[in-house]
Amino acid sequence: MLSFIARRLLSGVITIWFIATATFFAMHAVPGDPLTQEKAMSPAVRAQLEARYGLDKPLFEQYRLFMSNMLHGDFGISFTQENRRVNDIISKHFPISATLGIAAVLIALVGGVAAGSVAAYCRNRWPDRLVMVAVIAAISVPGFVIAGLAQLVIVAMNNAAGKTLLPVAGWGSVSQIWVPALVLGLGTMAYLSRIMRASMLEVLSADYNIAAKAKGVHGWRLFWHHQLRNAVLPVVTELGPTIAAITTGGFVVELIFAIPGLGRYFVQAVQQLDYTVIMGTTVFYGAFLVLVVVLVDISYGLIDPRIRLHRGRA
Amino acid sequence: MAISVFRFAPKTWGAADDLEAVAPIPLPSMANPTVILSGLMVIFLLLFVTVGPSLWRQSPSQQWLSQISEGASRARSVRIVSDNGAWRPSKKADAPSGLKVHAANTEYVRLQWPKLAGIERYRVYRGDANKPGLGLAISETADSYYQDRLQLSSEVYRYTIADADTGLLLLSREVRPEAAMSVFEAQLQGLIPVTNNKTQWVEIPGHPLGTDALGRDILARLMAGGRTSLFVGVVAPLLFITFGCIFGAIAGLMGGWVDQLAMRFVDFVVALPFLLFMILFRVAFGIGPGENGIMPLIVAMLVLSWPGSARLIRGQVLALRSQPFVEASRIAGVSTSRIILRHMLPNVLPMILVAFSFAIPQAIFTEAFLSFIGMGVSPPTTSWGALCNEGIKTLLSHPRQLILPAIFISLSVLAFNILGDALRDATDRRSGVVRA
DSSP states (O other), X not given: OHHHHHHHHHHHHHHHHHHHHHHHHHHHHSSSOTTOOSSOOOHHHHHHHHHHHTTTSOHHHHXXXXXXXXXXXXXXXXXXXXXXXXXXXXXXXXXXXHHHHHHHHHHHHHHHHHHHHHHHHTXXXXXXXXXHHHHHHHHHSOHHHHHHHHHHHHHHHHHHHTSXXXXXXXXXXXXXXXXXXXXXXXXXXXXXXXXXXXXXXXXHTSHHHHHXXXXXOOHHHIIIIIIIHHHTHHHHHHHXXXXXXXXXXXXXXXXXXXXXXXXXXXXXXXXXTOHHHHHHHHHHHHHHHHHHHHHHHHXXXXXXXXXXXXXXXX | OOGGGSTTOOSSTXXXXXXXXXXXXXXXXXXXXXHHHHHHHHHXXXXXXXXXXXXXXXXXXXXXXXXXXXXXXXXXXEEEEOOOSSOOOOTTSOOOSSOEEEEEBSSOEEEEOOXXXXXXXXXXXXXXXXXXXXXXXXXXXXXXXXXXXXXXXXXXXXEEEEETTTOOEEEEEEEOOBOEEEHHHHHHTTSSOSSOOOOOXXXXXXXXXXXXXXXXXXXHHHHHHHHHHHHHHHHHHHHHHHHHHHHHHHHHHHOHHHHHHHHHHHHHHHHSOHHHHHHHHHHHHOOOXXXXXXXXXXXXXXXXXXXXXXXXXXXXXXXXXXXXXHHHHHHTTOOHHHIIIIIIHHHHHHHHHHHHHHHHHHHHHHHHHHHHTTOSSOTTSOOHHHHHHHHHHTTTTOTHHHHHHHHHHHHHHHHHHHHHHHHHHHHOGGGGTSOO
């Protein structure tokens, strides 16, 4: 177990190093630099700024500096946001994105498992049909459209009620989390319920399920101990990629619902070629995703005792 | 690999279901109503974007200034009015006894009312005649006349004049502006000659789906946008799956350290943050003035999306390589190229087709997503995603402008997904067990 985790973490570190290196050189290969703005700059000012940010050094020297700073946990100062430290940007705005993401994953997980189980239990009857139609709709409609429509519905609802039942956008109160989180989690929920349905169908026709029934296990105990625990595994397998999808999809939802999460700074930084912010957010997200995947791998062992983690390959 | 710790760890790394996939594949029985319907849908969408523009000849970039964000309209004739900017009633005209309408068309509504003693400033309200209430306070004036040029359309308005200081309502009247177009715009659109200002009426084309926030025909834009979306959606997967297959096949056939090296490389490409690198590549390849940004988009997708199919094909090739029939052919002296073409290709082709059909909706989604955040195609080229991007800005007042392109994205994604599902079911030997 420990050696498995150690190996996964090691490969994770190599992956992060690769992401950081690739991003660094791809970013510097893009024509222009963060000091290229609409306003023309006198050569003297430019030289001074370049010296301040270390852009006057050779590329490999910059790379070496960046790497050594990164190992010390320092991502430097933003180019475009007036002396703001990248670490501060991340520590201030990531918790917001994370809260939204966790809420979305929870909604997707609970909703997907519930809908998938119901569909499998009622195979080919109307609840199944209903779930499958909803799943197809949720998979086919892009997230930004769902976000827009959700706002439209909220506005119509508020107008009909004559007061603000739910805020349309913004961040800060609990009531402002649920709609964006639902929108963000909807596509994933649909995807998970599809997987859950297929795997639950498999479990329902499995010998051990029939044996458990024959033994007299019934009701919640049968569902909870014999069916759900077996059927939920493929869903857990998908959780890693799912969390990645939700963090990516989060950018648009944050944009539409005016949520001050990290995604906005990330997109903005790429557009303005803000080197330090790009590197900081990319490495941070990369590390986050690697960690999530490792955690998901470990969680298999907790759910399914048959899995021997040391057999897994890094 | 996350998959390899899963319950049924395959013997060969990455080569899932080796035996089953190699067995002869039954001919697809895809004739069920849903599949036929989605096939028809795909054909409709393709015709819509290819033949469509030659049937519906409006230009997707032509702006009708007089028809900003209008609803569906038919071809009709409109009056041409000369637009002189500021207006005041002529001195000779007597002060009207009530609220007098000098002119009412969609370019301007001109109102005049009697000067009332003791009132210094008037406030003009404009509201929808079918709804209660005064509507919008559109102006405050010390004069006893007003010209309304604030985005008028051919519906019934109620104008109300009130005392600005006390709020006392003075006069009210319902007005229905006549469809009109300014001389300037008619000349701009080439509907009337520049020198001839005598034309009174002019025929203008209708917009079956209305116009967008810049007065452009939505139907024509949907056709033009669909062209981009479907082009990217089909060409990008075609390229990256071809590349991925070649890469994976070489890795699988060579084996040994080449294979190991190739697969480590694949692992790293998979680890790259997709969105960031899409945007970086798109910026790096550069979009010069006058370019549409489609090529950078496709290249970026090619660079980032090929590993999936490379893994798939490598696994298949590895599994096939050790199959008795392949070994038998090799012993019989069949050339390597013939083994690949005659024995391996037919076995992996269905998988490639399935991967391709699932890659199409994903590529359409990716393009839509990037265009939506403004990192996709660049104007005047448009796509369904770019149309959604424009549409969401006017969401609350004109939801149609978002919903229409969204419907097209959803329909195409849905149709391709269903086709992919059917294709997978038809080629997947296990499908009899669980899949409903």
